[in-house]
Amino acid sequence: MTLWMDIGALTDIPQQGARVVKTAAGCVAVFRTADDQVFAIDDACPHKGGPLSEGIVHGSSVTCPLHAWVFSLETGMAQGADTGAVNSYPARVEAGRILLDASRLARRAAA
Amino acid sequence: MKQKLVVIGAGMASGRVLEQLTETAPDAFDITLFNAEPRGNYNRIMLSPVLSGEKTYVEIITHDDAWYAARGVKTVLGQAVTKIDRAAKTVTSAGVETPYDQLIIATGSAPFIIPVPGHKLSGVVTYRDLEDTNAMIAAAKPGAKAVVIGGGLLGLEAAAGMQLRGMEVVVIHLMGHLMERQLDPAAGYLLQKSLEQRGMKIHCKGATKAILGKDRVEAVLLEDGTVYDADIVCMAVGIRPEVRLANDAHLDVGRGITVNDAMQTSDPAIWAVGECVEHDKQLFGLVAPLYDQAKVLAQALLGQAAAFRPVQTATKLKVTGCDLFSAGDFADAPGREDIVFRDPARGVYKRLVIEGDKLIGAVMYGDTADGNWFFGLIKDGSDITTMRETLIFGPAYQGGATADPTAAVAALPPSAEICGCNGVCKGKIVEAVLAGANTLDLVRSTTKASASCGTCTGLVEQVMAVTLGDGFTANANPAMCKCTDHTHEDVRRLIKAGSLKSIPAVMQELGWKSVGGCASCRPALNYYLLADWPTEYQDDRQSRFVNERNHANIQKDGTYSVVPRMWGGVTTPAELRAIADAADKYDVPMVKVTGGQRIDLLGVKKADLPAMWADLNAAGMVSGHAYSKGLRTVKTCVGSEFCRFGTQDSTGLGIKLEKLLWGSWTPAKVKLGVSGCPRNCAEATCKDIGVICVDSGYEISVAGAAGMDVRETEFLIKARTEAEAMEIIAAFVQLYRENSRYLHRIYKWVAKVGLDWCRAQVEDPATRRALYDRFMLSQSVYQTDPWAELSQPDQLAQWAPMADLSLEAAE
Ligand SMILES: Cc1cc2nc3c(=O)[nH]c(=O)nc-3n(C[C@H](O)[C@H](O)[C@H](O)COP(=O)(O)OP(=O)(O)OC[C@H]3O[C@@H](n4cnc5c(N)ncnc54)[C@H](O)[C@@H]3O)c2cc1C
Ligand code: HEM
Ligand code: SF4
Ligand code: FES
Numbered sequence: 001m002t003l004w005m006d007i008g009a010l011t012d013i014p015q016q017g018a019r020v021v022k023t024a025a026g027c028v029a030v031f032r033t034a035d036d037q038v039f040a041i042d043d044a045c046p047h048k049g050g051p052l053s054e055g056i057v058h059g060s061s062v063t064c065p066l067h068a069w070v071f072s073l074e075t076g077m078a079q080g081a082d083t084g085a086v087n088s089y090p091a092r093v094e095a096g097r098i099l100l101d102a103s104r105l106a107r108r109a110a111a
Numbered sequence: 112m113k114q115k116l117v118v119i120g121a122g123m124a125s126g127r128v129l130e131q132l133t134e135t136a137p138d139a140f141d142i143t144l145f146n147a148e149p150r151g152n153y154n155r156i157m158l159s160p161v162l163s164g165e166k167t168y169v170e171i172i173t174h175d176d177a178w179y180a181a182r183g184v185k186t187v188l189g190q191a192v193t194k195i196d197r198a199a200k201t202v203t204s205a206g207v208e209t210p211y212d213q214l215i216i217a218t219g220s221a222p223f224i225i226p227v228p229g230h231k232l233s234g235v236v237t238y239r240d241l242e243d244t245n246a247m248i249a250a251a252k253p254g255a256k257a258v259v260i261g262g263g264l265l266g267l268e269a270a271a272g273m274q275l276r277g278m279e280v281v282v283i284h285l286m287g288h289l290m291e292r293q294l295d296p297a298a299g300y301l302l303q304k305s306l307e308q309r310g311m312k313i314h315c316k317g318a319t320k321a322i323l324g325k326d327r328v329e330a331v332l333l334e335d336g337t338v339y340d341a342d343i344v345c346m347a348v349g350i351r352p353e354v355r356l357a358n359d360a361h362l363d364v365g366r367g368i369t370v371n372d373a374m375q376t377s378d379p380a381i382w383a384v385g386e387c388v389e390h391d392k393q394l395f396g397l398v399a400p401l402y403d404q405a406k407v408l409a410q411a412l413l414g415q416a417a418a419f420r421p422v423q424t425a426t427k428l429k430v431t432g433c434d435l436f437s438a439g440d441f442a443d444a445p446g447r448e449d450i451v452f453r454d455p456a457r458g459v460y461k462r463l464v465i466e467g468d469k470l471i472g473a474v475m476y477g478d479t480a481d482g483n484w485f486f487g488l489i490k491d492g493s494d495i496t497t498m499r500e501t502l503i504f505g506p507a508y509q510g511g512a513t514a515d516p517t518a519a520v521a522a523l524p525p526s527a528e529i530c531g532c533n534g535v536c537k538g539k540i541v542e543a544v545l546a547g548a549n550t551l552d553l554v555r556s557t558t559k560a561s562a563s564c565g566t567c568t569g570l571v572e573q574v575m576a577v578t579l580g581d582g583f584t585a586n587a588n589p590a591m592c593k594c595t596d597h598t599h600e601d602v603r604r605l606i607k608a609g610s611l612k613s614i615p616a617v618m619q620e621l622g623w624k625s626v627g628g629c630a631s632c633r634p635a636l637n638y639y640l641l642a643d644w645p646t647e648y649q650d651d652r653q654s655r656f657v658n659e660r661n662h663a664n665i666q667k668d669g670t671y672s673v674v675p676r677m678w679g680g681v682t683t684p685a686e687l688r689a690i691a692d693a694a695d696k697y698d699v700p701m702v703k704v705t706g707g708q709r710i711d712l713l714g715v716k717k718a719d720l721p722a723m724w725a726d727l728n729a730a731g732m733v734s735g736h737a738y739s740k741g742l743r744t745v746k747t748c749v750g751s752e753f754c755r756f757g758t759q760d761s762t763g764l765g766i767k768l769e770k771l772l773w774g775s776w777t778p779a780k781v782k783l784g785v786s787g788c789p790r791n792c793a794e795a796t797c798k799d800i801g802v803i804c805v806d807s808g809y810e811i812s813v814a815g816a817a818g819m820d821v822r823e824t825e826f827l828i829k830a831r832t833e834a835e836a837m838e839i840i841a842a843f844v845q846l847y848r849e850n851s852r853y854l855h856r857i858y859k860w861v862a863k864v865g866l867d868w869c870r871a872q873v874e875d876p877a878t879r880r881a882l883y884d885r886f887m888l889s890q891s892v893y894q895t896d897p898w899a900e901l902s903q904p905d906q907l908a909q910w911a912p913m914a915d916l917s918l919e920a921a922e
Contacts, residue, residue, distance in 0.1 A: 013913070015287060015653065019912065019913040020912045021913055021915070049669070059443040060445065065656065072445050
């Protein structure tokens with residue numbers, strides 16, 4: 001099942017920036033790229049837990065603010081020589097509103 | 112008997128339906144056409160050449176009275192349909208009911224109007240029909256001022272048209288670059304540059320607050336306080352489908368009137384076509400898909416099977432001289448690969464987006480000759496595997512030329528300065544090379560270029576390569592990052608030499624190899640641009656590392672530390688109380704005295720930052736920039752005020768220096784120390800800049816460090832008076848700001864350029880004064896307290912989570 005949940009306006013996030021959404025199982029970082037795509041991944045870096053929402057966004061990647069691992073926003077996979085991944089969640093923009101798949105978030109909380 | 116067909120709206124879509132129907136089945140229908148505009152079908156997209164004076168209205172009429180008469184189409188023009196009665200199968204217009212067997216709704220769309228104060232003033236128009244166009248033409252007296260709100264396709268065509276009629280035009284655009292829906296930032300930058308070159312003023316990131324005027328419009332006020340005078344204001348901020356009739360008739364309506372593949376609405380006798388429809392959740396704003404719809408609708412009305420399948424659309428801007436093209440999907444995504452071609456000299460940018468073995472998107476600026484060929488490949492989903500390597504060079508391409516990395520240097524004028532130390536321009540180097548200096552050493556000895564600090568070696572070599580052609584291979588210097596072949600030093604010089612004033616400008620003109628840079632080059636470029644163009648460049652917060660973006664140091668657990676400024680390490684009981692109160696109020700886990708003579712509140716939650724800053728602001732304290740590549744602290748000893756050895760007021764000078772320098776951004780952090788005598792209690796001789804007071808004045812030394820490297824400062828110069836010391840130090844900081852590469856501390860930079868060169872600059876009164884003045888100009892923009900700005904009520908939301916789903920998720 002997919003349950004789209006409206007979490008705010010696209011303009012609530014600056015371009016090339018991120019905001020977090022709180023869930024029972026920790027924060028999810030929601031990113032907006034320079035070309036207005038939106039992605040959602042876990043906010044904790046698998047290296048030492050760095051808040052990915054505070055990283056620099058370039059193309060569809062983010063660089064962790066603590067030790068500069070780079071993650072793909074779409075797949076959550078670490079890029080380059082580093083190995084690791086964060087969960088990624090379906091996200092979309094409809095009429096200027098950001099929607100997240102709440103059923104996926106809930107399953108993550110249960111896991 | 113003939114069926115009665117009623118058509119609502121004489122626009123581009125319905126015009127095409129009528130053509131198709133009357134051609135294939137001239138006798139099938141009795142047609143009645145209603146139009147709200149007092150005219151029949153015309154080529155709406157050609158309103159732009161009408162506005163600019165390149166065409167007249169008569170030339171863009173597609174269907175005239177004779178055409179309708181010859182085909183027996185009855186027209187009711189200048190009369191809107193106000194009601195559809197589905198049960199009685201009639202439409203109502205001006206109180207008269209007209210029966211139908213089949214009905215087509217083709218009402219197009221209505222321009223969106225931002226409801227800011229003043230939007231109803233006379234002189235505020237949209238851009239949709241001939242009335243709008245004529246209103247703009249009427250306002251166009253030479254020297255009259257126009258403001259266009261919206262830098263998309265329509266807004267820019269309106270702006271260009273009015274400019275061609277002699278008006279002064281300002282375009283206000285909400286987003287960071289023009290036509291953001293069709294162009295990426297690089298192409299948007301080139302478009303802006305070309306419009307600006309012909310005298311248009313473009314204001315991006317501008318939000319309209321109000322339209323001002325008594326009886327008619329006089330000016331436009333933006334949220335940032337800018338005011339533009341205006342004799343006419345054109346709002347071109349978007350359109351929405353005209354669905355009112357369909358809504359009233361209770362047809363299925365989403366964002367547009369819902370239609371199936373045959374263009375049939377939820378009522379089988381009613382059809383819809385054009386911008387007013389929504390098909391498969393998609394809306395349409397360009398004519399190409401509307402023509403396809405029209406064809407399908409005509410077939411369906413005649414009982415033939417037909418299905419509308421939207422195809423990709425391509426965009427061009429109808430502004431003479433602005434050659435741009437965009438098609439398909441060009442968003443970044445994994446599994447997609449970009450091929451970028453930039454020719455800075457000709458102002459050309461091309462980007463292809465490939466997914467798997469297919470081309471899925473293309474953006475081009477400056478040379479769009481191959482646009483339709485690329486568009487064909489996208490539409491057909493052609494397999495491009497075999498031409499992948501040379502695809503970007505277009506269909507005519509055979510052979511092996513690649514983008515030239517020296518193009519940026521080749522494009523520089525002979526007067527462009529290449530060597531900053533010795534003031535050698537490009538022309539001089541070219542001259543020397545042509546006179547026989549074919550090695551770097553020869554160039555150095557004949558021109559002195561790159562003979563001092565050597566940071567311009569890469570550029571000098573590129574000038575040589577451009578002059579000598581294939582006969583020269585440059586020594587490879589490490590590039591700034593993987594996005595470019597240029598070194599930091601090259602980039603800094605080229606930013607100045609080429610007057611590059613934005614990140615997209617640098618990336619385009621210097622041939623960046625990636626689309627949006629990376630976490631390594633973006634902060635550096637942001638710094639270079641704000642240091643070189645303090646009044647023109649706008650700081651890009653999203654290109655800063657987290658600490659500078661949030662104005663607080665992030666800690667390993669994701670909390671932050673807050674360090675208020677204590678000028679020269681001096682505080683008061685009231686300040687200490689405010690700090691203690693803040694520590695209590697926000698549950699600060701640790702309060703620590705720093706090595707920089709102030710107090711660090713560690714472990715603050717992000718959401719608490721603005722409130723805490725506001726509290727500290729209220730007690731008169733500002734950000735200590737303990738997180739920035741900028742002025743950190745000025746450490747002082749007690750000096751002559753209290754100490755029996757003190758020769759000067761070292762505390763007072765420290766406070767004055769901190770008040771002079773705070774807020775300035777620098778390539779790396781800058782720490783100062785001022786000691787009242789050579790006993791040096793403030794440890795001034797291991798700082799970036801240290802002052803030791805003596806009886807006869809102030810000994811200024813620089814390039815110390817106490818980090819991984821530990822270094823003693825070296826003597827720079829002695830000042831007689833406090834005022835002189837302050838001018839020298841500000842000038843020296845400015846010299847560093849203008850010349851160092853990003854992230855190099857002062858000691859690293861001085862090691863490169865040499866202390867003697869630095870001394871010569873600050874010793875010469877004129878040079879020193881000029882440096883000081885440039886520093887103060889930059890301070891006039893950047894010496895502001897970020898805490899005060901970021902704790903304003905309208906800034907608060909960004910510090911909190913945008914949503915809290917913890918309850919939902921737990922269920
Ligand atoms: C200045 C300008 C430049 C453009 N340039 C381009 C371009 O270069 N390329 C491109 O592909 N597209 C361009 N477009 C977009 C293109 O013009 C539209 O996509 C197209 O006109 C839409 O056709 P339509 O038939 O759906 O609606 P329209 O052409 O808008 O026709 C709808 C008609 O219905 C009438 N109407 C509405 N309600 C009623 C009612 N209740 N009763 C009776 N009549 C009614 C309206 O008065 C209007 O005349 C441009 C648009 C403008 C305004
Ligand atoms: C992410 C890394 C770092 C953080 C978060 C950090 C944070 C701080 C803070 C908050 C202070 C207090 C300064 C003040 O009052 O403004 C400080 C002081 C200091 N830091 Fe760092 N620092 C970092 C890296 C470094 C590095 C790399 C060096 C060495 C090159 C360094 C050397 C110092 C020194 C010498 C002081 C004392 C300053 C003085 O006595 O004047 N720090 N640091
Ligand atoms: S440096 Fe000199 S003046 Fe300053 S406190 Fe120490 S002894 Fe006194
Ligand atoms: S915590 Fe993200 S790179 Fe170390």
